[in-house]
Amino acid sequence: MHQTLLTLAIIGYVAATGLALAYLVQRDELLHRLASLATLAAWVLHTSALVARAFELGRPPLASLPEAVSVAVWVVVLLEMWLERRYGLQVLGAFVLPVALAFSLQSTPMRPLIEPALSGAWVWVHIGLALVGIAAFVFNFAGALMYLLQERQLRAKRPGALYYTLPALATLDRLTYRTLALGFPFLTTGLLLGVIWAGAAWGSVFTFDPLALSSYVAWAVYAATLAGRAAGGWHGRRAAYFAIVGFVALVLTLGAGLLFPGKHGG
Amino acid sequence: MALFVAGLSHRNAPVELREQLAVDDDKVRELLRDVAATGVVREALILSTCNRVEVYAIADVPGEARTATFRQLCRHRGVEPASVETVLYTHADGEAVRHAFRVASSLDSMMIGEPQILGQVKNAFALAQSCETVGPALHTLFTQAFTVAKKVRTETEIARHAVSISFAAVELAKKIFAGLDGKAVLLVGAGKMSELAARHLIEQGAFPLYVANRTWARARELARALAGTAVPFDELATALAAVDIVITSTGAPEPVIRREFVQPLVHNRRGRPLFFIDIAVPRDVENSVNTLDGVYCYDIDDLKQVVDANIRERLREAHRAEALVEREVAKFLARLGDVEVIPTIVSLRERLEIIRSGEVKRTLARLPGATPETREAIEALSAAIVNKILHAPITKLRESSRAGSPRSWLELVHELFGLGRK
Incomplete structure (x- = not known):
């Protein structure tokens, strides 16, 4: 469940990144709107993946580094959406989303969790x-x-x-x-x-x-x-x-x- | 009865002809009254600017109205009508609506996106209103044209980027400093363009302003005019240390601001940028200052390059604006058309509904044993038949009104379905 949602979220981030970069070059308002939509959709999927993971584990999904990085991506995308609206920085996505995407790719092959000495x-x-x-x-x-x-x-x-x-x-x-x-x-x-x-x-x-x-x-x-x-x-x-x-x-x-x-x- | 626009503009008429035909507000009023008095037009509006003279009118016979109007205009201005005829364009109905929208949105202007035209159209509208030559048709058309123009201005960037040297300089300053509030300006030398740039900067919040000139009296005079402070020309280096933006336009044959003046300033500015706007030819600022950290120097050619790029931007945006206008024209025509045919469509539906419900009632009265399902099926069947029959005539009515000729179709429908005289 969690894995499927996460994969969908990453596909969403790929689409959002592509659209945001296309907007940077083309400056077509439509591309920006689509990029924002894709970002939001991917973020919602990401949220549900994290929630599903938390239920599976019975604790916050923060105990290993891949988990923590995934949460960091979630925070970054949330901030990106907020800052973009707050300051009218429409190009922000083109610079932040590629980084978020790169970070989120690391956790795709979900490694067996090594229970850390926490x-x-x-x-x-x-x-x-x-x-x-x-x-x-x-x-x-x-x-x-x-x-x-x-x-x-x-x-x-x-x-x-x-x-x-x-x-x-x-x-x-x-x-x-x-x-x-x-x-x-x-x-x-x-x-x-x-x-x-x-x-x-x-x-x-x-x-x-x-x-x-x-x-x-x-x-x-x-x-x-x-x-x-x-x-x-x-x-x-x-x-x-x-x-x-x-x-x-x-x-x-x-x-x-x-x-x-x-x-x-x- | 039809809407048309006839006129001439910078697109096809030479300036000699345009200036001959351009008329002031009083003359416009006089013309409108004369044209209205002839009785060939029901409504009329005259738009006269240095780039165009146009008549928007509603008339039964557009050709006749057009000729009469321009005869009047030529007579008023002492121009041979024959010389006007060759450059005159006419657009009718939908084309005229498109033309009105494009003109008001500044898409037909010499410089696309220039802001004056909307005010000029509004003025023309007010003049026509004061002469009572604006009726419901022109009123609807022009109030919509104003809305479209506003929409084009806010939803596209056709008017966003500067197309004059002095405004381009201000825009660059904003790209460097973000806000210009409290940015100090130094004006070196005097000149129309540099003074204009300084004024634009002040309007955007730049303050304080210093003026340096080889002639002390001229510096004081300019400083007074711009509410600034005059500084002695020998103390240029000191003044430089205190400002963020420098505009230079002296007549000096050699650069007055050298790299060695600017270099020591860079460290003290702690990274705050310094922007040179060099309008002088030959140049006043040594070009190599542009390579110093945080120092930007634009000469007149650089500024022209920015203006050219901005014009390309406007043209790019103009494509988007044209598409927007096109959609608005379609919407406007659809609305206008529907208004005309809607009463007929409504009475047509009512008429057939009376027939349908009457027949269903009679049928059901003969079927006392019918289950609720059967009753429902009969209702649905009859409604479907009526809708199918109505589909073609209603579509035809809407189409004909969009094409601008619903009259004969309206009559036909009234006759065929016995809707009574409209």
């Missing part, structure tokens, strides 16, 4: 906070990408389709800054709880776990960007490049967790 409420808080952080950084990445594209258009002085559809540079810069400022505390607290809990559960903070190790790298990149922005007056292009590097580190983190299952389960 105990206590701390773990749920750890996972929940990290999830919100990751969702915020998806938008941070999308904002940075849009910024760099619009900046190139303005510098090349040849207005193309993107010049007309992408928002102003200042708006995009604000979006990347805000998502960074929002995501960072969540990521930090999430990691910190993880470290503390690891110390308690695994006996050592420095137990080898690929996800834990590479997540420190991502954290360091984001910490540097935030410091640069707040104190060094970093803006625009430099901040955008760092946002992209940070996100790559974050994706590698998740990739490491999924491909080389350590203590986070796969």
Whole structure:
């Protein structure tokens, strides 16, 4: 049941991504409306898949990394739909949905759940906070990408389709800054709880776990960007490049967790 | 009785002829009264702008009305009617509706999407109303044309992007800064176009404004006119540090703003962008500043390039607008047509329903043993037969009204079904 719903949801995300990208190029209002519909339909399917999964397991589907990533995608798509309406950012889908789709593909072959050594409420808080952080950084990445594209258009002085559809540079810069400022505390607290809990559960903070190790790298990149922005007056292009590097580190983190299952389960 | 529009426009008539025939409001009133007095038109409206002179009218004999109207116009303006005849176009009925919608929506304008035309059509409508030459037909047509024009403006982007250099500069500034509220502007040198761009920026909330000019008196004068502050020309570098947008248009043979002035500013701006709008030829800003981080420099050719791209955008949107107008024309004609034939359709249905229910009643009276199912079946059967019979004539009536000639069909239906004189 859950697997069928999830597959349908992913098909929906594929359609939504395709339509959103087509809208970016064609700028036909109809394509945007279809993309929004497909997004909503896929998200509803995704919701029911998660609910079905929760019933099957008798607990929230958050105990293993693939499960958590699937919930992160669910949060990202929800935020995408909300932000798009709230700020009239019709092109947002074209930049966020491909990422959401890529993330959701990882959980298609539902691996047998390795019951992780979970105990206590701390773990749920750890996972929940990290999830919100990751969702915020998806938008941070999308904002940075849009910024760099619009900046190139303005510098090349040849207005193309993107010049007309992408928002102003200042708006995009604000979006990347805000998502960074929002995501960072969540990521930090999430990691910190993880470290503390690891110390308690695994006996050592420095137990080898690929996800834990590479997540420190991502954290360091984001910490540097935030410091640069707040104190060094970093803006625009430099901040955008760092946002992209940070996100790559974050994706590698998740990739490491999924491909080389350590203590986070796969 | 038919609707028609006759006229000439920038599409086929040379400007010499258009300016000869263009008339002011008073003349329009006079013409409308003259035309109405001839009795050849029932309703009339005259639209006169520098790009078109058109008469929209309802007349029994459109050809006659058209000739009479333009004779009057030519007589008023002392133009030889023969020279007008060759460029005159006429559209009737559905074509005239389409033309009215397209003109009001600025799809027939020289610059597609220009905003003035709707106001001019509204003015023409008000003039005709004041002369009492607007009747129910033109009233319906033009109020709908205004609605369509508004719809085209909001649902497509034909009027969205700037097609003048100064507005294109403002649009670029918005693409960089998002809002212009509180963005400081420095105007270097004086010129019509740079002054216009500065005014547009101020209208969008840019503030404060500084003016630098080699002639101190001119700087003060311009600063006063734009509610800004004059700064000495030698202190240009200092002024640069305090602003976000710089408009330059001096007559200097060499660039007055060099890369080495701008480079040190970049660090202090902490990433805040700096936008140069260089309208001068030869250019005032060294082009290489465009490569500095957060600095954008557009010269006159760059701005023209943006304008050209914007015009292509408008043309692209015009296709969508045309499709929208087409749908609106169809809807309008369908509504207009149906209004005319609906009473007949209703009485036709009533007539046949009386016959049907009467016959069913009589039949059922002869079948006392009929079960409820049988009764229901008879009801349904008779209703189906009536509907099938009515389908063809009703469709024909609707079609004929859409084609604009329902009169003979209406009479025929009345005769055949004995509906009594309408």
